[in-house]
Amino acid sequence: MDKILILDFGSQVTQLIARRVREAHVYSELHSFDVSIDFIREFNPTGIILSGGPNSVYESDYQADPKLFELGIPVLGICYGMQWMAESLGGKVEAGTVREFGFAEIRSQENSKLFGGLEDRKNSAGESVLEVWMSHGDKVTALPAGFSVIASNEACPIAAISDEARGFYAVQFHPEVTHTLKGREMINRFVLDICGAKPSWTMPNYIDVAVAKIREQVGTDEVILGLSGGVDSSVAAALIHRAIGSQLTCVFVDNGLLRLNEGKQVMATFAEHLGVKVIHVDASAQFMGHLAGVTDPEAKRKIIGREFVEVFQAESAKLPSAKWLAQGTIYPDVIESAGAKTGKAHTIKSHHNVGGLPETMKLSLLEPLRELFKDEVRELGVALGLAPELVYRHPFPGPGLGVRILGEVKQEYADLLRFADAIFIEELRAAVDAKTGKNWYELTSQAFVVFLPVKSVGVMGDGRTYDYVVALRAVVTSDFMTAKWAELPYDLLGKVSNRIINEVKGINRVVYDVSGKPPATIEWE
Ligand SMILES: Nc1ncnc2c1ncn2[C@@H]1O[C@H](COP(=O)(O)OP(=O)(O)OP(=O)(O)O)[C@@H](O)[C@H]1O
Ligand SMILES: O=c1[nH]c(=O)c2[nH+]cn([C@@H]3O[C@H](COP(=O)(O)O)[C@@H](O)[C@H]3O)c2[nH]1
Ligand SMILES: NC(=O)CC[C@H](N)C(=O)O
Numbered sequence: 055m056d057k058i059l060i061l062d063f064g065s066q067v068t069q070l071i072a073r074r075v076r077e078a079h080v081y082s083e084l085h086s087f088d089v090s091i092d093f094i095r096e097f098n099p100t101g102i103i104l105s106g107g108p109n110s111v112y113e114s115d116y117q118a119d120p121k122l123f124e125l126g127i128p129v130l131g132i133c134y135g136m137q138w139m140a141e142s143l144g145g146k147v148e149a150g151t152v153r154e155f156g157f158a159e160i161r162s163q164e165n166s167k168l169f170g171g172l173e174d175r176k177n178s179a180g181e182s183v184l185e186v187w188m189s190h191g192d193k194v195t196a197l198p199a200g201f202s203v204i205a206s207n208e209a210c211p212i213a214a215i216s217d218e219a220r221g222f223y224a225v226q227f228h229p230e231v232t233h234t235l236k237g238r239e240m241i242n243r244f245v246l247d248i249c250g251a252k253p254s255w256t257m258p259n260y261i262d263v264a265v266a267k268i269r270e271q272v273g274t275d276e277v278i279l280g281l282s283g284g285v286d287s288s289v290a291a292a293l294i295h296r297a298i299g300s301q302l303t304c305v306f307v308d309n310g311l312l313r314l315n316e317g318k319q320v321m322a323t324f325a326e327h328l329g330v331k332v333i334h335v336d337a338s339a340q341f342m343g344h345l346a347g348v349t350d351p352e353a354k355r356k357i358i359g360r361e362f363v364e365v366f367q368a369e370s371a372k373l374p375s376a377k378w379l380a381q382g383t384i385y386p387d388v389i390e391s392a393g394a395k396t397g398k399a400h401t402i403k404s405h406h407n408v409g410g411l412p413e414t415m416k417l418s419l420l421e422p423l424r425e426l427f428k429d430e431v432r433e434l435g436v437a438l439g440l441a442p443e444l445v446y447r448h449p450f451p452g453p454g455l456g457v458r459i460l461g462e463v464k465q466e467y468a469d470l471l472r473f474a475d476a477i478f479i480e481e482l483r484a485a486v487d488a489k490t491g492k493n494w495y496e497l498t499s500q501a502f503v504v505f506l507p508v509k510s511v512g513v514m515g516d517g518r519t520y521d522y523v524v525a526l527r528a529v530v531t532s533d534f535m536t537a538k539w540a541e542l543p544y545d546l547l548g549k550v551s552n553r554i555i556n557e558v559k560g561i562n563r564v565v566y567d568v569s570g571k572p573p574a575t576i577e578w579e
């Protein structure tokens with residue numbers, strides 16, 4: 055399989071490069087800029103893309119191995135990647151006097167393999183103009199030997215360069231973001247035309263590759279899989295089951311932080327559809343016990359991650375040759391937990407299944423979805439024959455209500471929250487948008503209720519109340535890395551609020567969260 059290696063210099067949008075390449079049906083992986091040249095040779099990429107990054111090449115130790123330019127493989131540099139390429143090959147980079155952040159227009163060369171035939175409009179001089187998104191302060195001021203300029207504008211006369219003979223291209227702007235209107239096509243050009251990669255990364259092909267890899271990894275061992283009934287672990291279960299059949303045992307853990315009736319539903323779905331072995335473990339007392347008195351979100355996440363592994367280890371001890379713990383970990387879990395792999399981003403929160411795993415764990419990890427984005431996981435689920443209702447469920451985090459009850463988790467809070475949340479979801483499903491014909495559960499990517507352990511005053515039936523507050527949260531997103539709050543209709547919000555206050559005794563106030571990600575995150579903890 056042809057594949058593209060992306061070297062990450064720490065840009066906030068590096069993972070978008072990986073997505074765009076995969077959208078061209080070519081497999082790509084992201085690795086830290088400082089991987090060794092031997093690693094690169096062994097990876098055997100069809101092409102290399104160098105990401106952007108926050109540093110300045112002339113004063114930074116963020117330097118990849120320049121031997122990668124001697125491998126005879128096409129290279130595309132983006133922003134910092136361009137600057138590093140230019141400087142490493144003998145050009146010059148300096149701090150610019152004009153910084154460009156946001157939209158910009160560049161004039162591009164028609165005869166370049168990267169841009170030829172792509173234009174958003176012509177200017178009065180009849181030149182091709184492309185709308186792009188810039189985010190830089192430094193710029194290339196002298197070209198390395200063999201290169202020529204293929205795009206420019208006033209602020210940045212050297213906005214894109216190439217040495218077509220060697221297959222080296224570099225752009226100061228960001229083709230991976232949608233604001234660069236023809237960015238997707240530029241990435242397609244690089245990957246398919248310039249690198250000549252075959253577009254063979256499709257889900258049916260991927261299933262064969264993944265199945266073979268799982269069989270090779272696992273051999274005759276047994277595998278325990280943490281099954282939550284959510285999208286990711288269900289798809290992982292179906293994939294691993296296809297690979298190793300009865301060597302797989304799934305463990306569904308009731309951690310006391312599940313939604314209303316979730317346990318019953320998950321067991322019913324799996325018994326019906328998948329034909330895999332599932333063990334139901336009620337560990338609610340164990341989780342709730344360890345969470346008592348703990349208020350810090352990261353501490354709560356670590357405890358939950360640890361207790362999950364306790365349960366998985368206890369269950370694996372009952373099987374004669376269980377050596378693997380499989381999880382439905384996906385790419386955003388890894389990135390948000392501070393890119394265990396690239397290690398160059400900040401920790402926002404430790405996802406229980408990545409940053410929350412204890413060091414003492416004895417089982418080896420089997421995570422066949424670790425490199426996939428959510429929408430790819432869904433596509434894989436469909437290709438594996440899972441029911442659409444399951445594949446298109448909203449995600450529900452492993453720590454569950456534990457990160458939706460702010461501060462200390464108490465039984466009373468969890469019970470109130472379960473009821474309020476069930477009402478919200480029921481009303482989202484019942485409300486159909488006239489314009490699209492879809493219900494609001496389908497129109498949102500994730501929706502839930504958050505419990506706030508504060509009391510406010512109300513009046514109900516002429517009496518004073520002094521009860522808890524909950525917040526409704528609903529977002530629209532495709533990758534869960536960024537999200538917009540959903541513009542739910544007022545009458546729907548009104549109905550949900552009425553029902554929660556009337557039906558859940560103990561809650562007398564409902565608010566709606568109107569924060570995007572960033573700057574907020576989707577979950578409140
Ligand atoms: N209640 C649970 N019992 C067993 N394993 C769990 C449970 N909750 C989470 N896990 C494990 O943790 C992993 C990460 O959870 P996460 O919520 O991200 O994925 P998911 O539940 O499979 O899918 P979704 O994102 O749709 O909720 C799961 O894939 C699963 O392996
Ligand atoms: O399995 C999980 N374990 C976790 O610890 C965890 N934390 C957040 N999430 C889910 O990840 C997505 C992004 O969440 P945030 O915007 O809150 O970081 C959202 O879909 C969250 O629900 C988790 N999933
Ligand atoms: N986004 C980037 O890659 C920026 C590169 C470099 N830090 C600059 O300001 O020019």
Ligand SMILES: [Mg+2]
Nearest residue numbers: 284450451452
């Ligand atoms: Mg989940």
